[in-house]
Amino acid sequence: MTLTSFGPANRIQRSPETHPLTWRLRDDGEPVWLDEYQAKNGYAAARKAFADLSQDDIVQTVKDAGLKGRGGAGFPTGVKWGLMPKDESMNIRYLLCNADEMEPNTWKDRMLMEQLPHLLIEGMLISARALKTYRGYIFLRGEYTTAAKHLNRAVEEAKAAGLLGKNILGSGFDFELFVHTGAGRYICGEETALINSLEGRRANPRSKPPFPAAVGVWGKPTCVNNVETLCNVPAIIGDGVEWYKSLAREGSEDHGTKLMGFSGKVKNPGLWELPFGVTARELFEDYAGGMRDGFKLKCWQPGGAGTGFLLPEHLDAQMYAGGIAKVGTRMGTGLAMAVDDSINMVSLLRNMEEFFARESCGFCTPCRDGLPWSVKLLRALEKGEGQAGDIETLLGLVGFLGPGKTFCAHAPGAVEPLGSAIKYFRPEFEAGIAATSAVAVPPLARPIVVGA
Incomplete structure (x- = not known):
């Protein structure tokens, strides 16, 4: 991976004074x-x-x-x-x-x-x-x-x-x-x-x-x-x-510079050293070049798979810990991912949660059993075989696996994108509930089947 540049980045020469x-x-x-x-x-x-x-x-x-x-x-x-x-x-x-x-x-x-x-x-x-x-x-x-x-x-x-x-x-x-x-x-x-x-x-x-x-x-x-x-x-x-x-921009509570990036279907995916406090919009539009022709930005993650999804209107947030916290998630690693409008959020979350479930060390029960349970529900929703109450069950898991509920931060990071995806794109999850599912199932009432 080499550093790439686009737009204003072409006019900024890296120097010891600005790019340590x-x-x-x-x-x-x-x-x-x-x-x-x-x-x-x-x-x-x-x-x-x-x-x-x-x-x-x-x-x-x-x-x-x-x-x-x-x-x-x-x-x-x-x-x-x-x-x-x-x-x-x-x-x-x-x-x-x-x-x-x-x-x-x-x-x-x-x-x-x-x-x-x-x-x-x-x-x-x-x-x-x-x-x-x-x-x-x-x-x-x-x-x-x-x-x-x-x-x-x-x-x-x-x-x-x-x-x-x-x-x-x-x-x-x-x-x-x-x-x-x-x-x-x-x-x-x-x-x-x-x-x-x-x-x-x-x-x-x-x-x-x-x-x-x-x-x-x-x-x-x-x-x-x-x-x-x-x-x-x-x-x-x-x-x-x-x-x-x-080095940091005015308004940033963090000091120095940060390696930041954007991936996904953007015109110029890459990695740049930028001052803390630069806006996500600058990173997305001026450096990453915005979305490729034919694609529209649906949502984005500010810093890795373990951070929550944000909407296009959140791009004016400043890229530092407190700036991203103001719009409801964490800055994480500072390497953002653009999700385009062709992506189904249920499928994306199923893929993410499969990764997190597989990478759990298995030490504590909420993480060991809760993450595979979320995968099982998401697979059903993805196939259109979900049941009434599945979304509430997923939201219950988001709460049960949140900060302070597990032995380490693996599970809280795993469910943060899940909770934000349901918050902003709930109709896509609701579309996966089978039409024949008429009887509501109380939240967290479905059995855990590990590895199913």
Whole structure:
């Protein structure tokens, strides 16, 4: 995946002042290896962090910059770092990069790892210095074979240059970094399931507390950050807090820039680095080019399959967490999907819920049994064999599988698009109820048949 541009994007030249994540990208899409990366000011921020800043200074700088997690949850990164224990006797601690990018319609981390592997390594090096972690792992989605190849080469280049390994930059600080490819489970995007998988266990989420900062991988203090999150660290350390905050548009409560995109039947599907606060309409019309000829926008998701559907009139919302929350859903990963007017929402939701049901770890009952139940009902509606009360049952499942009702956030994310689709397109669901179904069935009265 290469960065594409359309409309105003053609008139904006990527520069260090405006595009901290992407200005080093090559026009031909080839990876930026060590010599070129250093020629483009690469590892300058790491050298500054090691020479001029204390470990606490680095943490405070990231906290002051307001960097938030870019994996979808949006938790403040500096606050997360501050949860790591201060006890110097706990000298074994780990930094994990969550690169298990399996959210449908999301590919932003893949682009960074394939084309700018040293940016991620530099971000992890600075973060490791701040957190006093002596070993790091990039937990990579197993299907990302090109990213694995490029990251492993970049790690070897960094080792040979003295930027990884023992006594980095003459500081006495040691940091080893490994690329670990996962076996392929969506649930590994949850940080404690990732930790279990890294240890060779089944990828189930863990009970919290204890949190990973206290008891993480192999029982030691652990910090888990997303790829894009870590890639923001060098620019913050190198160019400062006030500059970083100035990048976002007026009105945005989030700071910096974000990799955003649009897919679906748009004229120019792609990925762009844009300031927080840009409107979804700008992203859709000016960058993605609007819908292809012959298609009309029916609805859209702002950030992956686990976010709710929005209507065309919601395109004026600003792309930041609070801006999208105002119109009723989450920003998620920031990579939007356009749904055209040829798509039946029941079929689309059946496809989505099949994915989420298959990827459930099966640990808790609401998720393990509730998601297959939603699939069964949606299949019936799709075939025109639904019964009276099925829509109410689906809405009941949306409530029973919502936030705080399950062990982790998998099920709430799975049912959020379902609830929004029924809200905005209920007649399409009603059309799937068989004409012979005259007797209403009370909500949640139909039996659960797992695997049917």
